[in-house]
Amino acid sequence: MSGTVLKWAAWPLLLLVLSIVSLRMGVTGASWADVWYSLGHAPQGQAGIIADYRLPRISAAIVVGIHFALAGLIMQIVLRNPLADPTIFGISGGASLTIVSAMAVSLALVPTDQTVSASTDYIPLGILPYIALVGGLSATLLVLALSWERGPGRGFSPQRMTLTGVIIGAILNAIVMALVLSMSEASTELAILWLAGSLYARDFSHLLPTLPWTLIGLVAIVVLSRSLSALRLDVHSAQSLGVNLRLARPLLIVVAASLAASGVAIAGPVGFVGLLVPYIAKVIGVRQMSYQIWVCCFIGAALVVASDTLGRIIAAPVEVPVGIITSLIGAPLFALILNRNLRS
């Protein structure tokens, strides 16, 4: 019994320790006392800096990590491919496209001789998740529509969904690039920074509008966990378990899309998280579906927190965006995993 508790409790504990260490690390030095006081009431000095800047940022990192990891988990199971990830599937591309378009539109609408009232990125923060969702879901629907197969093999084959997704993702990324490069120079620089996947200046006002989506996503994935679990089996076994495949697959993909898109709304497209995390979970031997969901949440959060902290300290005072770190770490890790995958 205590073995089970330990199994489940180990992960949040890991994340907690990592977060506390991350609170301590940064370009302005801090002590453990500062970290302690930052969590209290009205922190001053260095503790105040931790409370104002690192605490919200790490919270955002945790949420982003959860979103992308779960999205990746769902996609890998539904698409039957251990190499699926929202950033290459087109979900992030779609979300990015709508957000960048909105940036372009809002900047164009700002009258020159007048001023700009505050809102980060010139777009009201509350709307950002919805903009991202529209884009992400549209891209997903496009992929689903294009991969719908008529005739004898009715439904969505994982093969076709994957390949369509990759191509659509590539198209969307190309369009985003073209759009970004056609904006004025300053906006282009800001857009490129955003597209790298960044937690710079993120605080609770970025996080709170997204939390409902976190909740919805988590509830949905728990409710659908039986179907998800069944989808890991081959088609016939799944059907014999009474799972409606034709419904479950697209539904789950939509859940993945919402999670990924709302993650994009906070930090932009942070790559590789969805790809790696479920695989790490599998490699360390996680089998049971509910446990897998649990573990993925925490590993995802830990990965993003660690990457963000690394990005904050390696080139100080300049920050390396978290999306770049996850991509750069992710690739060699991914290579290792792939080798193992092929060998087994």
Next chain:
Amino acid sequence: MKFLRSAMLGALLFTPHAYAFPLEVSDDRDGSFTIEKQPERVIALSNFAADLMVALGKEPLAVTTYEGKRPVYLGGSIDKALDLGDITAPNLELMAKLKPDLTVGLLRYNGPFEKQITAMGHFLAYHTADVEKSRQNVANLGTALGHAEETEALNRNFDRLRAEYAAKAKAHGKAPSYLFIWSFHDTFYAFQDNLMSAELLSDLGARNLVGHNDKVRLAEEAFKILDPEQLLALNPDYLLVFASHGGPIKANPIYQRLDAVKNGRAYSVGYQYSQPSGPIARELVIREGAHLLFPDLFKAPEMPDAARAKQLVFAE
């Protein structure tokens, strides 16, 4: 009379300016706010702000850097200021730790992060565009810093310099043609007269071959992208190139056909030309620009050697 005037001005300079505060200020954002007392701890996120502060003899607490380097044309005056990184993402923790009274930045880069910056202290954000805006910004920021008279004097001196140089250049009846180009590898942005550097050079009586853009909304959009053939078709007498990475620019056979290159009148100019809205930069652009475009009429100005224009070289 002149002595008395200078004495009075001198007295004014040494008078504490606290009487000017509290001060109602507004910048290029919506609305206005009150600065209670003269700002002592100031962060200059933009070159314009750092420039103005150096001109006023003040030291900013922190500045942003471009590729890790401070603007060379300011000499060593801001070497002691803390490096906050790039202006597109200045390090917020370092800024907060400094507890600034005032942070000055650029609207287009720092505006989106207004909330975070105003949480630390007052924030002034400016658009930079042309000469008139530069005068306004200098006056506005100077007043906010409690140095209204000095900045007024700075603006007056600037106006005088412009007029003086323009008169001298035009008196000799020369009207050389030029192009001011920001080169990005294969792509050339030719500045039109809406942009300050070109405006200053054209004021001297030189002809900007891409002229003025009457249709554009924002000054920062007033440029033309030229391909090599267009460059040859325009064939300016003088070619001023700002190579953002410094060093040689990509070679192209077109260059050897350009009169400017053949006559040794193609120059690689310093960083101060890219956005010369600060008092030191704008004066340097006029003085050095005049020397480059009218070498017989104007001598090379006193300035840090590293910021001087050099002959344009190409990477083979």
Next chain:
Amino acid sequence: MNDLRHPLVIAATLSAGIVVLLLGHLQIGALHTSLAEAWQLLWNDDGSNTAFVLHEVRLPRALNAVFTGAALALSGLLIQIITRNPLGDPGLTGVTGGATFGVALVITLLQPATWTVVSAGVLGGCVAATITFTLARGGGFRDIQMVLSGVAVSIFFLAATSALMILERSSMQSLYYWMIGGFSGKGWAEFAWLWPMIVTAGLLALMITRMLQMLLLEDAVARGLGVRTGLWRLIGAGLSVLLAAAAVAVAGPIAFIGFVAPHIMRKALDGDRKSIPLSILMPLTALCGAILTLGADFAALALPLGNRAPAGVLVTLFGGMTFLVLARQVMSRQSS
């Protein structure tokens, strides 16, 4: 009716189109020339600026577009054969990401001389593709493993490029327009590098069409016929990478020509995917890619789109739309 589908007719039409566009390229530019003038000056260099521009700017630019387009189309065709999937695109091997990073590295750390930029691009592309192949070798190159490995490798190199751009902001500015793709400012210096690589790879590809044709069969069948599928896949993939790397190093990461050209040709030839002999499909695809790219560049020159539409944008938009139209048809034709 069958005549329209005849390969020679198509080849002739495409070639004629290329010649027309080439002449159009020679005529268009800031130094106005009529067609007759351009033709005259082409053969008689009279030392004027116009003649100079014709020989040193317009002609090489057009040639770069032609060869780049042909290279990308061929590269895409090879990938589609090797992965046995009609949704293949040269970028799937990760070569575009690698080439971009190579160029970014040189522009940031060294001087932007043509030879360093192009060779760094080619090298970067080849390195990236090699990593992809190494990662995917277990799956025999045709699985989704290869596709997704390639994309992951691309993401890695693009992230590395982003890191460079963010740490050295001047590189961000220099890479703007390079990354969107285009032929402005590309001259004989680039072409001198481009044509040997393209011609060599193209000829090699033509020489091995028989082997590549075998790869379209089921692996078991092919091996039964004594074909070493793994080896030929590798060779084909290598040629695809070289072609794409050269093209991207010169013109930037232009998407989609590689994907779209083979399909356009297949539709034009109106045959089942497996029944069109590669010895016919390959040269036609190359011609198709050439004309598409040349056309996009011509449109970029001729249309009054002002600052904002280098060839790369037009290619992306056209390719994107074409993909969407073709995708449904391709999907329904593909045996599942």
